[in-house]
Amino acid sequence: MAISNKPIVWGPFAAGGTITAFLTPVLVLLTLLAALGHVPDLLAYDRLHALAGHWLAKLAIAGTVFLSLWSTAHRLRITCYDLGVRADTLVATIVYAGALAGTAASVVYLMRI
Amino acid sequence: MSERPVELEVLRYNPETDREPRFQRYSISCPEEWVVLDALNHVKETVDPTLSYRWSCHMAVCGSCGMMVDGEPKLACKTFLRDYPGVIRVEPLAHFPIERDLVTVIDDFMAKLARVKPYLIPKEPAPQDAEYRQTPAELKKFKQFTLCINCMLCYAACPEYGLIPEYIGPAALALAHRYNQDSRDGGRAIRQEEIAAYEGVWECSFVGACSDVCPEHVDPAGAIQQVKIKSTVDWYKKHLMPWTKE
Amino acid sequence: MSRKPYVRPMTSEWILRHSRYVRYMLREFSCLFIGGWTLMLVWGLKQLAEGPAAWAAFLQWLTSPASIVLHLLTLGFASYHSVTWFNLTPKALPLQIGEEFLPDGAIAGAHFAAWAVLSFAILFLAGAF
Numbered sequence: 001m002a003i004s005n006k007p008i009v010w011g012p013f014a015a016g017g018t019i020t021a022f023l024t025p026v027l028v029l030l031t032l033l034a035a036l037g038h039v040p041d042l043l044a045y046d047r048l049h050a051l052a053g054h055w056l057a058k059l060a061i062a063g064t065v066f067l068s069l070w071s072t073a074h075r076l077r078i079t080c081y082d083l084g085v086r087a088d089t090l091v092a093t094i095v096y097a098g099a100l101a102g103t104a105a106s107v108v109y110l111m112r113i
Numbered sequence: 114m115s116e117r118p119v120e121l122e123v124l125r126y127n128p129e130t131d132r133e134p135r136f137q138r139y140s141i142s143c144p145e146e147w148v149v150l151d152a153l154n155h156v157k158e159t160v161d162p163t164l165s166y167r168w169s170c171h172m173a174v175c176g177s178c179g180m181m182v183d184g185e186p187k188l189a190c191k192t193f194l195r196d197y198p199g200v201i202r203v204e205p206l207a208h209f210p211i212e213r214d215l216v217t218v219i220d221d222f223m224a225k226l227a228r229v230k231p232y233l234i235p236k237e238p239a240p241q242d243a244e245y246r247q248t249p250a251e252l253k254k255f256k257q258f259t260l261c262i263n264c265m266l267c268y269a270a271c272p273e274y275g276l277i278p279e280y281i282g283p284a285a286l287a288l289a290h291r292y293n294q295d296s297r298d299g300g301r302a303i304r305q306e307e308i309a310a311y312e313g314v315w316e317c318s319f320v321g322a323c324s325d326v327c328p329e330h331v332d333p334a335g336a337i338q339q340v341k342i343k344s345t346v347d348w349y350k351k352h353l354m355p356w357t358k359e
Numbered sequence: 360m361s362r363k364p365y366v367r368p369m370t371s372e373w374i375l376r377h378s379r380y381v382r383y384m385l386r387e388f389s390c391l392f393i394g395g396w397t398l399m400l401v402w403g404l405k406q407l408a409e410g411p412a413a414w415a416a417f418l419q420w421l422t423s424p425a426s427i428v429l430h431l432l433t434l435g436f437a438s439y440h441s442v443t444w445f446n447l448t449p450k451a452l453p454l455q456i457g458e459e460f461l462p463d464g465a466i467a468g469a470h471f472a473a474w475a476v477l478s479f480a481i482l483f484l485a486g487a488f
Contacts (some may be wrong), residue, residue: 003310004310007344010315022477026477032427033422035430040484040485042485048414065401079390081276086361102401129363175376253458272380321447321450325379
């Protein structure tokens with residue numbers, strides 16, 4: 001038995017789980033308020049565009065997107081196994097690639113802001 | 114001392130005659146304060162001597178009488194009949210092959226337990242003519258994990274062990290952690306080869322069922338997460354800062 | 360005496376065997392909503408980058424019934440993830456001060472308090488009220 005390299009995928013999962021635990025509910029609340037017609041000041045185009053223009057904000061947003069998508073991917077992978085899907089390598093490839101693709105997309109869009 | 118009628122629905126399996134297990138109903142009368150183990154003993158003594166099961170201490174310290182009672186992993190000596198109003202379904206501990214009746218094949222667990230080296234590998238030899246010194250704080254660090262009685266209820270509760278037979282499992286991992294946390298021990302690197310492998314802590318998805326059913330409150334789930342975090346920190350230190358010592 | 364151990368097959372019915380397994384599955388499924396909302400966020404970034412008109416269209420989509428339902432579900436599931444995560448943190452990160460370990464409630468409580476403070480701060484800074 002050799003020491004596994006699982007920490008490569010587990011580290012970001014644990015970080016992502018923590019970030020989403022602290023941040024996601026309030027962020028969902030912000031977009032929910034917008035959905036219900038009370039658009040928070042920050043979600044007005046000018047303010048959000050100005051905020052997202054700052055390199056620090058881009059870094060934070062990209063980092064949050066990556067960790068959120070990665071922890072989602074990892075949990076999905078485990079859940080598939082729990083539900084009896086045995087093709088773990090295939091599932092892992094799909095979910096992690098998806099997380100990386102989503103992150104890449106967010107980086108591309110952030111660069112355009 | 115009042116008696117009440119008790120209905121036991123017990124899973125039977127005779128490897129010499131049966132192709133698969135089947136349930137058998139026993140109707141007996143039991144004193145109010147009896148546990149499931151008392152009822153099984155009563156059945157074996159007065160109704161059906163062929164019923165096979167493991168038991169020993171009858172006081173929840175030997176870990177022999179683990180079985181599924183109404184689908185939950187329990188120690189038969191610690192499961193009170195009065196808590197079960199209807200028919201009580203008794204089956205062998207889940208996720209283990211059935212040897213006969215309520216007796217399971219526990220070879221897998223015994224092998225995995227041995228693999229994690231659940232004994233002191235001293236950091237340094239004991240002082241001449243003296244004992245190892247350990248502060249109360251150092252003892253507290255691992256005391257909780259010493260309480261394991263190897264009853265394997267945690268293996269029956271753990272869905273990952275049921276799905277992934279190679280998984281080392283809660284009790285073995287908690288016991289490895291017990292020694293890793295012991296200030297007298299220096300064997301963590303050796304144990305990491307087993308518990309930080311794929312079949313070690315990484316198959317755990319923190320369902321937490323193991324800690325739920327543990328009769329001794331060992332909290333193997335907590336132990337496993339602590340090993341995961343430590344293993345992760347070690348891994349990143351080793352690969353990102355290879356010049357640092359462990 | 361011949362041995363012929365019987366191996367009971369493992370089907371997905373284990374999930375329904377006890378409420379703790381159902382709750383575990385709910386916790387795991389929260390990732391679908393958290394991930395889905397994050398992908399919506401990425402789409403929002405795209406709209407933001409394309410200009411005011413695109414962003415307005417995004418805000419408009421947010422007001423659709425489907426969006427509102429998904430938001431409510433996501434808020435519920437994301438909160439469930441947070442609650443379960445913070446309650447499990449003391450098990451993974453026990454803190455020994457002196458001889459005794461800090462009670463689980465203290466560690467979890469500190470996380471919940473930080474979560475509340477952070478959330479209010481963000482709502483305030485975002486001009487939600």
